[in-house]
Amino acid sequence: MATRGFTGRAHRERDPRLPPGQYDVGSDWPVLTAEATPRLDPDRWTMSVDGLVENPHTWTWEDLHLMQQSEYQGDIHCVTTWSKLATSFGGVSVDLLLDAVKPLPSAQFVLATSTTGYTTNLPLSHIVDGQAWIVWTHEGRPLPREHGGPVRLLVPHLYFWKSAKWVTKLTLIERDQPGFWERNGYHDLGDPWLEQRYQGD
């Protein structure tokens, strides 16, 4: 149903990089967090991968910096309808962490946990093969605190609440278990191209 009188912005060429219902936020980067922003000391922060794996492991800030670094260049999409196009993040691929811990065949899902207690769930198949990173730089500079700095998860093909800020742990599990927003009305998977914003989409 069309809305009476609504034509939208002066007729736009819609950028093909924008998923349905999203708009280009340009150089801005809005902050969305449900919690108070923590002050994390990188020297005391660790990154663990545990649960259904052969060798659970914990990395320090320094450990991760000694691994092969990789960069994501592309777009990110927030469920609140902004997208940030052609941006970049640097860190390590989650593949490297998974290679080290060796997921068991029964592992199907992942619960990401932040230092704040924030959680989000993902199918394991969505964080392998170059789809997910642990990142600490944004466009070449340290990741700002309000955007999850010093370190966050990056899963750019899903809505950005899946890219847990201040991530500290990935737990591999057999059965899906909803995280923070997923318990609070948001979609379980969150594919922006399918507009999976809320439960029932």
Next chain:
Amino acid sequence: MRSVAHPNPHAVTLRLDVPDRIDHVPGQHYVIRLTADDGYVAQRSYSVASPPSDPQLEFYVERLEDGEVSTFLADVVEVGDELEIRGPIGGWFVWTADHPALGIAGGSGAVPFVAMVRHARDVGRSDLLRLAVSARTRADLPYADELISAGALVTLTRETYLERPAARVTRDELAALTSAEATCFVCGSAGFAEAATDLLMAAGVAAQRVRVERFGPSG
């Protein structure tokens, strides 16, 4: 659309009749979705200002000069129009008047607290809710009269209010309103929310008791 009012030049208050409405919880929001004839869609989230008991759903929308949705809602929408909405949404930034709460708002971040104030009054638990609302001037403060009569601390950054000189809200002002068992709800721009949560922490509030709703210039 049941009514359209302009409480100040920068905002519009919309009241809608919603068939088969699901009761919301104070603090929840709806998505308002606009569709052009060619199928183009723009949508934004807006907090509900009305309590669950209200037969209509009320939204207060700040008109952002470059906001595609808010300028349409403020300038074009008329009584009798149909709008596509989706909700209620959100299960985190909500309060059901069942335990003490402190609401801290910057500008149009006051809107969810209007729903909380009205709901607390409906259920006879106004004693559970304390409020600190901030704006540049009194004219910029949404629902100013209603929030003031609910006992809100008003902090204005550009003009004196009663005896209080123009200044940002302080740690001591917030500390005086918190209690050990209260949940602190912070709603405002990203900058305001960041500053207010820092003040709460400095006042000794545990991070686990703080719930934040930030909004950006997202129109």
